Amino acid sequence: MQYRVNPRNGDRISALGLGCMRFPGPPGRPDPQQARAIIARAVERGINYLDTAYLYPGNEACVGAALADLGLRDRVLIATKLPHGSVRTTADLDRIFDEQLRRLRTDRIDYYLIHNVTSPAQWDRLRELGIEDWVAHQRAAGRIRQIGFSYHGSAGDFPVLLDAYDWDFCQIQYNYAGEKYQAGTAGLRAAAQRGLAVFVMEPLLGGRLADKLTARARRILDAAATPELVTPAAWGLSWVWDHPEVTMLLSGMAAPEQVDENAAVACRALPGSLTQEQHQVIARVVEEFARTNRVPCTGCNYCMPCPQGINIPGCFSAYNASFAHGWFTGLSQYFTASAVRTTHPKLVSNCVRCGKCARHCPQHIDIPARLADVGHRFQPGPVGWALRAWSRRG
Ligand code: SF4
Ligand code: SF4
Missing domain, CATH: 3.20.20.100 (NADP-dependent oxidoreductase domain)
Structure with a gap:
């Protein structure tokens, strides 16, 4: 050593x-x-x-x-x-x-x-x-x-x-x-x-x-x-x-x-x-890293737990992965992070913008705003409507 x-x-x-x-x-x-x-x-x-x-x-x-x-x-x-x-x-x-x-x-x-x-x-x-x-x-x-x-x-x-x-x-x-x-x-x-x-x-x-x-x-x-x-x-x-x-x-x-x-x-x-x-x-x-690193989340978990159950670092990791390793890779990670195969998926669109998370983020990420970016990337248009309806049922 x-x-x-x-x-x-x-x-x-x-x-x-x-x-x-x-x-x-x-x-x-x-x-x-x-x-x-x-x-x-x-x-x-x-x-x-x-x-x-x-x-x-x-x-x-x-x-x-x-x-x-x-x-x-x-x-x-x-x-x-x-x-x-x-x-x-x-x-x-x-x-x-x-x-x-x-x-x-x-x-x-x-x-x-x-x-x-x-x-x-x-x-x-x-x-x-x-x-x-x-x-x-x-x-x-x-x-x-x-x-x-x-x-x-x-x-x-x-x-x-x-x-x-x-x-x-x-x-x-x-x-x-x-x-x-x-x-x-x-x-x-x-x-x-x-x-x-x-x-x-x-x-x-x-x-x-x-x-x-x-x-x-x-x-x-x-x-x-x-x-x-x-x-x-x-x-x-x-x-x-x-x-x-x-x-x-x-x-x-x-x-x-x-x-x-x-x-x-x-x-x-x-x-x-x-x-x-x-x-x-x-x-x-x-130079290459800067091209794909869209949200500077380090996965420290200081923002967790979210009262709406959103896996914040998991969603950001999936978002960055979609630029680094391709959209389908990111989407697959987003589905895993949001437990979309369970009965009550915790989608980024469930965010109520309470702001509890952002107060604790050492990277000063505007978490609700950036989760909206994640939503635009993975839940566009009709896909988002369908997933939102599914996540709210029952
Ligand atoms: S602002 Fe959204 S992501 Fe952050 S704690 Fe509140 S509901 Fe969860
Ligand atoms: S506190 Fe900030 S850097 Fe840490 S996991 Fe949450 S969003 Fe990422």
């Missing part, structure tokens, strides 16, 4: 971290046995950073139980996150944090993040509630080691937030298709210049830069393959690790074999190891 040093406290962190959000299992119920197998393999391969969050249903408890069963707590750094929208009083900070320690079966959180910050005003609100004193108290008690935030706001707001507090680290979305998206390359450099450790999330955009790449994009990568760069995932991860400002990237690995694959890439992908020609290859893939 390759390790990079947190400039703030000297922690040696594996360049590859385990994002626990995408553990296999039904929504809200990660499978404990599979999670344990993934964590065990990750530690075996040298991974020492595990990322979870209060808001990932069932996830903190699953991670805590696995680490306790495996006896691995002291071999890993645990990161989890504060759901700042749920904090109304200072007492809420204690209540939530104590629950997190209980779920994770630990007496300390190594890396504690304010979750999904989209504007400096959100930090200002927490400050007014006394979070700075609260963090200082937890640090003094040894219950929080490093404090940071995960970010999904604009490029302009990012430096403002960086300068609003003496952060130890930040976590940003970063990948070769999003150099100018959210914090972007400018934000990565700004954070590193301030001496922060920078952790990267969504390096493969929820798989859209890996197994979901178009055939045309894959051909571009295959033509330039080397023994180190065989798969689209290897290209995407290596591109992130090529940046010396990146301390660690998180990958949501869903099977032990995926851990093996990514860990092998992590061993080799040192900063500055991609050639100029390889960067040009990636630039061509970015």
Whole structure:
């Protein structure tokens, strides 16, 4: 495993971290046995950073139980996150944090993040509630080691937030298709210049830069393959690790074999190891990706559940697939996502535009409007009328 040093406290962190959000299992119920197998393999391969969050249903408890069963707590750094929208009083900070320690079966959180910050005003609100004193108290008690935030706001707001507090680290979305998206390359450099450790999330955009790449994009990568760069995932991860400002990237690995694959890439992908020609290859893939990526959904599920039962990420995935892999492929995925073969299909046309989903989307997608686009593509004219009538019957 390759390790990079947190400039703030000297922690040696594996360049590859385990994002626990995408553990296999039904929504809200990660499978404990599979999670344990993934964590065990990750530690075996040298991974020492595990990322979870209060808001990932069932996830903190699953991670805590696995680490306790495996006896691995002291071999890993645990990161989890504060759901700042749920904090109304200072007492809420204690209540939530104590629950997190209980779920994770630990007496300390190594890396504690304010979750999904989209504007400096959100930090200002927490400050007014006394979070700075609260963090200082937890640090003094040894219950929080490093404090940071995960970010999904604009490029302009990012430096403002960086300068609003003496952060130890930040976590940003970063990948070769999003150099100018959210914090972007400018934000990565700004954070590193301030001496922060920078952790990267969504390096493969929820798989859209890996197994979901178009055939045309894959051909571009295959033509330039080397023994180190065989798969689209290897290209995407290596591109992130090529940046010396990146301390660690998180990958949501869903099977032990995926851990093996990514860990092998992590061993080799040192900063500055991609050639100029390889960067040009990636630039061509970015052009191709932009052509087919109509909705920037990463499949994070933060918008779910929809009260009308609509499978929002599934519908967007089908929509993008219809441009990347052909209309019939997309339609077939849309029917599967909408369970159209059941008695009560949850079509995008069932959306009542309540707006509940869009408030939670870290990608700032206007979900009801974009679901209407999905409807126009898959339920045009008479097809839509017939499906709507069918879905409302009985
Ligand atoms: S706006 Fe539409 S998709 Fe979003 S939660 Fe409401 S009904 Fe569901
Ligand atoms: S629409 Fe937004 S919140 Fe929902 S899965 Fe996609 S990226 Fe996540």
